[in-house]
Amino acid sequence: MGKKRIAVIGEEQPEKKAKKPAEEKKEVHIPGMKGGARVAIVGAELPPEKEVIAPEETVPTKTIKKRGLPRAKARGKNYLSAKMKIDPTRTYSLSEAIKLARETSWGKFDGSFEAHLVTTKTGLRGEAKLPYLAGKTRKVEIASKDTLAKIESGKIDFDILISTPAFMANLVKYAKILGPRGLMPNPKAGTIVENPEKVASSFQKETFSFKTEANTPLIHSVVGKISQKDEELEANLKALLSAVGTKNIKKAVICASMGPAVKLAIDNL
Numbered sequence: 001m002g003k004k005r006i007a008v009i010g011e012e013q014p015e016k017k018a019k020k021p022a023e024e025k026k027e028v029h030i031p032g033m034k035g036g037a038r039v040a041i042v043g044a045e046l047p048p049e050k051e052v053i054a055p056e057e058t059v060p061t062k063t064i065k066k067r068g069l070p071r072a073k074a075r076g077k078n079y080l081s082a083k084m085k086i087d088p089t090r091t092y093s094l095s096e097a098i099k100l101a102r103e104t105s106w107g108k109f110d111g112s113f114e115a116h117l118v119t120t121k122t123g124l125r126g127e128a129k130l131p132y133l134a135g136k137t138r139k140v141e142i143a144s145k146d147t148l149a150k151i152e153s154g155k156i157d158f159d160i161l162i163s164t165p166a167f168m169a170n171l172v173k174y175a176k177i178l179g180p181r182g183l184m185p186n187p188k189a190g191t192i193v194e195n196p197e198k199v200a201s202s203f204q205k206e207t208f209s210f211k212t213e214a215n216t217p218l219i220h221s222v223v224g225k226i227s228q229k230d231e232e233l234e235a236n237l238k239a240l241l242s243a244v245g246t247k248n249i250k251k252a253v254i255c256a257s258m259g260p261a262v263k264l265a266i267d268n269l
Helices: 077-082 094-103 145-153 164-180 195-201 231-246
Strands: 025-029 038-040 113-120 125-129 140-142 160-162 207-211 218-225 249-256
Touching: 094 140, 094 231, 094 249, 113 231, 125 231, 140 195, 145 164, 160 195, 207 218, 218 231, 231 249
Parallel strands: 140 160
Antiparallel strands: 025 038, 113 218, 113 249, 125 207
């Protein structure tokens, strides 16, 4: 039997203590717990939940360097001294220009004699037969199996490569090697022919190939050496200007490889 409680009549009974209400349980989610697990906190007031604000994403900024104006090209004393001998406001005849270009050359070696032409358009190209072209004789190669072996080994010892149409299939895979050197045969240059032996002799003559730059109407060429006679340089220059066509030339200057430019009068050529 359980315990019995006896009450005596007439006696004041002690007041029953009121039962404390069950403490309210509150469940909260603690950030960082897995699976959305929640923790019950008993008998304590919970602070108001704070809104968690993600930190703003920062975008790295690039440091921009301030660039100044391009510096003017510094000229040496030799150039400035030679430039003083040339009148920039006038154009010179072919014979006068050659003598002046030779006189203003300060190089201590047998430098090149150069011609620079501003043309009316891009895409001009051709060959000029210079009667007194100084320099090594161009070596012409007719494409064969031996040529393929040279290309494979990197020993390219020829200046012009001629091929038959049938043999061109063997050269296609070497286009990245031959192309940048200007050695890849092509019909426009006359280096893909049925009879390469006959054509090879014509390429060995003293000729000069010229063409404008890819996107600029300019032709740069070497037409001889400073050590050559004035008459030879004049003949070479006339041959080049004639091949390009004076109607296609807007401006022409000549100079030594170590010397200032001299303007040419092309109206009377």
